[in-house]
Amino acid sequence: MPRANDAVEAMLIEYADLLSILFEDPYKPRAYEKAARAVGGYSVDLEGKDLPEILKVPAVGRSIGEKIQEFLTTGELAELEELRERIPPGVRGLMSIPGLGPKKAMVLHQELGVGSVDELVAAIEQDRVAALPRFGAKTQENIARGIRQMQAAGGRVKIDVALGVAETFLELLGSLPEATRAAYAGSLRRMKETIGDVDLLVAGSDAPPVMEAFVTHPSVARVLAKGDTKTSVVTDLGLQLDLRVIPDEAWGAAMIYFTGSKPHNIRIREMAVRRGLKLSEYGLFDAKSGDLLAAESEESVYERLGMQFVEPTLREDRGEVEAALAGELPVVVTERQLKGDLHTHTNLTDGLASLEEMVARAAELGYAYFAITDHAPNLYMQRMTEEKILAQRSRIEKLRRTYPKMTLLHGTELNIDPDGEVDWDGPFLADFDLTVASVHSHFTQSRDEMTARVIRAIENPYVDIIGHLTTRQIGKRPPVDLDLEAVFEAAGRTGTAIEINSHPDRLDLSDEHVLWARRHGVRFAVNTDAHAVPHLDHRRFGVGMAQRGWLTKDDVINAWPLRKLQRFLAAGRP
DNA sequence: GCCGTTTTCGGCCCGACTGTTTTCAGTCG
Numbered sequence: 001m002p003r004a005n006d007a008v009e010a011m012l013i014e015y016a017d018l019l020s021i022l023f024e025d026p027y028k029p030r031a032y033e034k035a036a037r038a039v040g041g042y043s044v045d046l047e048g049k050d051l052p053e054i055l056k057v058p059a060v061g062r063s064i065g066e067k068i069q070e071f072l073t074t075g076e077l078a079e080l081e082e083l084r085e086r087i088p089p090g091v092r093g094l095m096s097i098p099g100l101g102p103k104k105a106m107v108l109h110q111e112l113g114v115g116s117v118d119e120l121v122a123a124i125e126q127d128r129v130a131a132l133p134r135f136g137a138k139t140q141e142n143i144a145r146g147i148r149q150m151q152a153a154g155g156r157v158k159i160d161v162a163l164g165v166a167e168t169f170l171e172l173l174g175s176l177p178e179a180t181r182a183a184y185a186g187s188l189r190r191m192k193e194t195i196g197d198v199d200l201l202v203a204g205s206d207a208p209p210v211m212e213a214f215v216t217h218p219s220v221a222r223v224l225a226k227g228d229t230k231t232s233v234v235t236d237l238g239l240q241l242d243l244r245v246i247p248d249e250a251w252g253a254a255m256i257y258f259t260g261s262k263p264h265n266i267r268i269r270e271m272a273v274r275r276g277l278k279l280s281e282y283g284l285f286d287a288k289s290g291d292l293l294a295a296e297s298e299e300s301v302y303e304r305l306g307m308q309f310v311e312p313t314l315r316e317d318r319g320e321v322e323a324a325l326a327g328e329l330p331v332v333v334t335e336r337q338l339k340g341d342l343h344t345h346t347n348l349t350d351g352l353a354s355l356e357e358m359v360a361r362a363a364e365l366g367y368a369y370f371a372i373t374d375h376a377p378n379l380y381m382q383r384m385t386e387e388k389i390l391a392q393r394s395r396i397e398k399l400r401r402t403y404p405k406m407t408l409l410h411g412t413e414l415n416i417d418p419d420g421e422v423d424w425d426g427p428f429l430a431d432f433d434l435t436v437a438s439v440h441s442h443f444t445q446s447r448d449e450m451t452a453r454v455i456r457a458i459e460n461p462y463v464d465i466i467g468h469l470t471t472r473q474i475g476k477r478p479p480v481d482l483d484l485e486a487v488f489e490a491a492g493r494t495g496t497a498i499e500i501n502s503h504p505d506r507l508d509l510s511d512e513h514v515l516w517a518r519r520h521g522v523r524f525a526v527n528t529d530a531h532a533v534p535h536l537d538h539r540r541f542g543v544g545m546a547q548r549g550w551l552t553k554d555d556v557i558n559a560w561p562l563r564k565l566q567r568f569l570a571a572g573r574p
Numbered sequence: 575g576c577c578g579t580t581t582t583c584g585g586c587c588c589g590a591c592t593g594t595t596t597t598c599a600g601t602c603g
Contacts, residue, residue, distance in 0.1 A: 027586060031575035061576050099592095101601050134600085138593060350587085379603090383587065441590075441603070 004047035005039050008068050012036035017092050018083040020102035034059045041352035041532025090116035098146040107132060157239055158474055159541055160504035162188050162195035165239055169200060176213055178206040180248045185258035189312045191544025193474060193507045197240035199258050207245040214243050250282045252297040257281035263317035271305060313547035332547040335540055337559045340369035343436050343467060343527035348392055349375040349384060352532040355395055361533045363406050369562050371409035373436050376423035378415040407562055409433035413467060418442045420456025429462035434569050438467030447481040454487055458496045461573050465525050468501040468508040492520035495572055497557050502528045502542025514549025524556050
């Protein structure tokens with residue numbers, strides 16, 4: 001179930017967007033955005049909380065606090081409704097086009113009557129955008145490119161959004177008396193980075209009440225099809241959900257069939273045929289006699305096919321079928337095996353939570369070690385200084401006594417500048433337990449420049465981990481242009497780990513890149529890059545990427561015991 | 575709209591980049 005905080009965050013961001021379109025004052029929307037992020041990252045669920053409790057959230061004052069209260073008690077906000085009436089929803093939608101902000105969106109709306117992305121595309125085709133004041137041919141072309149980039153995401157949503165929707169529906173469906181089991185399948189279960197539609201499975205013999213409960217859920221916007229075994233709807237977010245109701249005894253076969261992927265299913269069905277068997281969503285059968293051989297659990301079906309059980313995240317027909325037949329599947333790393341997080345931020349820089357709050361949650365997660373890695377000074381907006389980070393180190397040293405079972409590591413996230421240099425020099429860096437180095441700007445360098453830049457950082461003996469290597473933001477910013485072959489070779493050669501950034505907007509490295517890097521003997525760190533307490537739970541998505549990249553606990557440095565990790569970090573330093 | 579041992583008013587992370595401009599607005603991180 002998504003937290004009330006997430007709904008409040010979305011509400012405040014919409015309010016901020018509309019303010020920024022309608023009014024000149026830039027500070028008011030910024031205040032709402034700041035409050036939105038603070039609520040989203042706040043570790044206490046605001047559901048049912050009174051005003052004094054709400055006002056404890058940083059950046060939330062009386063005005064915003066009262067709006068949150070109204071929203072939580074009534075489910076809406078009158079002032080937001082008023083703004084919505086003044087600005088068509090499509091105009092706000094224009095702002096999600098890269099390079100298009102509130103001011104240009106408003107001009108397009110006022111001057112050309114553009115109220116949707118489709119209308120904007122039409123206006124561009126008629127060359128009407130370039131003629132607007134302070135626009136021009138290049139701006140028009142940039143907007144057109146932004147639209148193409150956005151549409152390339154193809155209506156897919158990011159994995160965290162899909163997971164939230166799936167969990168909401170499963171809570172309802174799983175509680176029905178007619179349902180004996182309920183789960184999500186499809187690409188969501190395979191942990192793909194974006195999800196086109198969500199597949200839900202319910203086991204039970206009485207389908208109609210289940211279908212009825214499904215289509216009457218409040219977030220269903222449209223029913224596409226409704227039958228006894230399959231029903232499809234579109235939610236108010238525009239996400240398609242397919243629900244299948246299947247007999248309990250066919251659960252395993254159905255989960256295999258609907259988890260996919262399609263190529264994986266084709267491979268195992270072909271295998272079945274060659275053995276005189278037939279595999280469908282109802283079970284594994286003897287082709288001649290029609291006798292049911294296995295169906296109730298996924299394990300039983302794979303076993304009867306003479307294969308190892310294949311983890312859902314591996315079912316992409318990337319060699320997993322052959323490996324499972326040979327008994328050579330990797331034992332992929334799991335969330336439980338992670339012993340620590342090596343990239344996190346606090347409110348000393350751009351994080352939302354204090355050092356103490358972040359560490360407390362890390363202890364709850366049962367970590368053996370935990371690294372704080374706030375931004376170094378070259379990201380100017382963070383205003384880091386040597387004094388501030390040394391003061392943080394003293395605080396961490398004191399905090400160590402409170403957590404005897406967890407080792408606190410003091411690190412920093414360095415900025416890789418356009419030449420591949422990082423903040424601070426060797427002697428100062430040597431005193432950190434670890435460093436993460438990442439690209440944060442100058443994304444448009446040429447492939448050669450960018451490759452040389454990143455490799456220089458990799459070869460820096462004080463750099464332990466490269467953070468979010470390609471800097472992509474899914475559906476928003478493309479990856480930088482890099483010779484990955486050369487980068488992974490350098491990382492393998494120098495023993496510099498590469499991060500799998502677990503944030504659902506990044507998931508950087510992607511699964512394909514993990515598979516590629518692995519061939520060069522690269523080690524990985526599955527990090528959250530958390531800027532708030534709830535972000536620490538994003539590790540599930542990073543682990544999904546690691547599994548999709550066939551990684552075992554031996555490949556992931558933060559699945560190692562502390563001593564082994566420390567030996568790895570110390571290696572290569574002068 | 576929020577916030578405060580530089581402030582209860584006057585600031586608001588600061589700078590780069592792009593494209594449109596003869597001095598700057600918009601967008602982004």
